[in-house]
Amino acid sequence: MARHAGVSPSTVSYVLSGKRSISEATTRRVRESIDALGYQPHAGARSLASRRSNVIALVIPLREDVHVPVAMRFAVSVVTAARAFDHDVLLLTQGEGPDGLRRVAGSAMVDGVIVMDVEADDARVPVLRSLDLPSVLIGVPEDTEGLTCVDLDFAAAGAACVHHLADLGHTEVAFVGQPPSVYERRTGFAERTVAGFEEAAAERGVVATSHPCSPDTVREVVGTLVGEHPGVTGLIVHNEPSVGPLLEAFAEHGRTVPGLSVVAIGPVPPGVPPLTSVDLPAEEVGARAVGLLMDKIEGPAHPGVTLQVPRLTTRQSTAPRP
Amino acid sequence: MARHAGVSPSTVSYVLSGKRSISEATTRRVRESIDALGYQPHAGARSLASRRSNVIALVIPLREDVHVPVAMRFAVSVVTAARAFDHDVLLLTQGEGPDGLRRVAGSAMVDGVIVMDVEADDARVPVLRSLDLPSVLIGVPEDTEGLTCVDLDFAAAGAACVHHLADLGHTEVAFVGQPPSVYERRTGFAERTVAGFEEAAAERGVVATSHPCSPDTVREVVGTLVGEHPGVTGLIVHNEPSVGPLLEAFAEHGRTVPGLSVVAIGPVPPGVPPLTSVDLPAEEVGARAVGLLMDKIEGPAHPGVTLQVPRLTTRQSTAPRP
DNA sequence: ACATCTCTTCGAACCGGTTCGACGATGGAC
DNA sequence: GTCCATCGTCGAACCGGTTCGAAGAGATGT
Incomplete structure (x- = not known):
């Protein structure tokens, strides 16, 4: 490559990195050779010499109670954002657990890591603290000391739904949440949503109950609501895959809808009529996570928790209390 | 590292790779140092010297009509299988198109690539042919010359469903397929399923119709079936996300079920009663793809198409014709 | 006792970039 | 006309492994 352009290897490197000024004529000559040869620098050599791999790791959850399409939206947005910073993404699954993190960090395969689906008390967090590998968490653990976290402000999302329904005059609302297992392992986002819901309900003087729900228990939950809480006129659903079955069960x-006003938290699946909802901005959160990670890779860390402000979109599924 | 163990770097390398015999005493000493130091070889240096990165690329589709949970199952199984071969997985999205392949190949970032969701006439195929990068396709394009492909034998799957229903005495069956866009871009698996269905139906003398279907057109499709094909007693559904709504619409x-006998092709979503189905063995296909790719990376290529034989599992949704 | 062979280990070259110090050329100030 | 700063480029060291040839130590055969 350098020979083809008639310059030294270092000159090629400087042309590519722009770290020293190179005359316009030489730059042109080098670029022409690059095009002519289809030259691509060797990633391994580059990472060896520069101590940068230009790869980040993405740890993706595998749990069955995680909603897969949402996880995928995060993953895709992370890859897209990373490419914009000239980085690639190495995919790690939960399979290896914390060891996977140690491995990629120890072998200098990656410059940083993004960890998805963080629990309140997550085994990976202490590992991250010990590794001095730049990292960003999607999700918020209990102790955020020294960590960089990004997430949707789920408490605000839960609250926004309550306020929307209260503004429409509803006085008794119910919250249909994630499967019980999600709460049992203390996943932050689920807890925070419920907390935001309950707090806002108390504040507005709205009668509120909340109900975990998995695909198999939809009918049971609806039975409870219809039987024991007949006064409920507003429903907040934080459980994307169950929205459809839930509405059908209520219809029976x-x-x-909208005699029963329904607000969804999260993307609404196709095949269901458009619902008033707080969308889950996976793309923004993913891109933000990558941005923060790049900052950390470049310079000193600025730990902190970034919460994306939720936006409620009004559609046809909510109406004033009958 | 080498110093800590009191040996030369090359000795460490031979202990790790096992490419030359090293005395038991030395091996033990080196391993002790490795443990004591938590040593991990530098991935970049290794790939530079050995011309192997121990990373494979996985090109994952982004299209909205691809069923995301299925794609994810493939991805996870590929990662798991790759780890068993001591390889990591670099995630590429469709975003960069063929250029992404050129980039990772040219910079020696990966030893091979697995391409998912291959279409009959796929733009990435000629690129792969030109790259001399070991590759395995999940899916089967039109011209498979020189390629290594893995897939479920969807034609056999479609046929198996017909045979199952015909064995139960059904004489008029319908096939509810993927969204129209899937057929329009000539995705192999969808076409082959329909072909297998039609061929087997002709063979068994069964009256057969097939109907593309997207989540939005479920009711329409059901309307057509009930109105124009009232004699249909057997239904084959090759469209996982629509199974639930479809059954509800029929119920209206x-x-x-099982007065209407239903066979599903693909995993059946939770929340739907257990259906007789041909499962989509994503885990096996992913693992097989990785295995074939490793063969190709190690030795000479053995191109060819590997079709996984489908297995039909009988559950409560099919019964003899009333 | 000497030539040979095997087993284990080392040294040196090499993989392909990056980075820093230095050197020659050019230009401006005095 | 000399002195010094600036600009553009080069050479060499280095990043941390892998690989091959060869050397040294014992074992074996004669």
Whole structure:
């Protein structure tokens, strides 16, 4: 490559990195050779010499109670954002657990890591603290000391739904949440949503109950709501895959939208009529996580928790209290 | 590292790779130092010297009509299988198109690539042919000359469903397929399933119709079936996300399972009663793809198409014709 | 006792970049 | 016309492994 352009290897490097000024004529000559040869610098050599691999790791959850399409949206947005910073993404699954992190960090395969689906008390957090590998968490653990975290402000999302329904005059609302297992392992986002919901309900003087729900228990939950809480006129659903079955089950009891006002938290699946919802901005959160990680890779860390402000979009599924 | 163990760097390398015999005493000493120091070889240096990165690329589709959970199952199984061969997985999205392949190949970032969701006439195929980068396709393009492909035998899957229903005495069956866009871009698996279905139906003398279907057109499709094909008693559904809504829509017309016998192709989503189905063995296909890729990386290529034989599992959704 | 062979280990070259110090050329100030 | 700063480029060291040839130590055969 350098020979083809008639310059030294270092000159080629400087042309590519721009770290020293190179005359316009030489730059042109080098670029022409690059095009002519289809030259691509050897990634291994580059990472060896520069101590930068230009790769970040993405740890993706595998749990069955994680909603896969949402996880995928995060993953895709992370890859896209990383490419914009000239980085690639190495995919790690939960399979190896914390050891996977140690491995990629120890062998200098990656410059940083993004960890998805962080729990309140996550085994990976102490490992990250010990590794001095730049990292960003998507999700918020209990102790955020020294960590960089990004997430949707789920408490605000839960609250926004309550305020929307209260503004419409509803006085008794129910929250249908994630499967019980999600709460049992203390996943931050689920807890915080419920907390935001309950707090806002108390503040507005709204009667509120909350109900975990998995695909198999939809009918049971609806039975409870119809039987024991007949006064409920507003429903907040934080459980994307169950929205459809839930609405059908309610319809069987004669409760249809928007007589029953429904707000969804998260993307609404196709095949369901458009619902008033707080969207989950996976793309923004993913891109933000990558941006923060790049900052950390470049310079000193600025730890902190970034919460994306939720936006409620009004659609046809909510109406004033009948 | 070498100093800590009191040996030369080359000795350490031979202990790790096992490419030359090293005395037991020395091996033990080196391993002790490795443990004591938590030593991990530098991935970049290794790839530079050995011309192997121990990383494979996985090109994952982004299209909205691809069923995301299935894609994810493939991805996870590929990562797991790759780890068993001491390889990591670099995630490429469709975003960069063929250029992404050129980039990772040219910079020697990866030893091979697995391409998912291959279309009949796929733009990436000629690129792969030109790259001399070991590759395995998940999916089967039109011209497989020189390629290594893995897939479920979808034609056999479609046929198996027909045979199952015909064995139960059904004489008029319908096939509910993927969204129209999937057929329009000539995705192999969808076409082959329909072909297998039609061929087997002709062979068994069964009256057969097939109907593309997207989440938005479920009711429409059901309307057509109930109205124009009232004699249909067997249904084959090759469209996972629509199974639930489809059955509900039929129920509204008084057609319930198993009076209407239903066979699904692909995993059945939770929240739907267990269906007789041909499962989509994503885990096996992913693992097989990785295995074939490793063979190609190690030795000479053995191109060819590997089709995984489908297995039909009988559950409560199919019964003899009433 | 000497030539040979095997087993284990080392040294040196090499993989392909990056980075720093230095050197020659050029230009401006005095 | 000399002195010094600036600009553009080069050479060499280095990043941390892998690989091959060869050397040294014992074992074996004669």
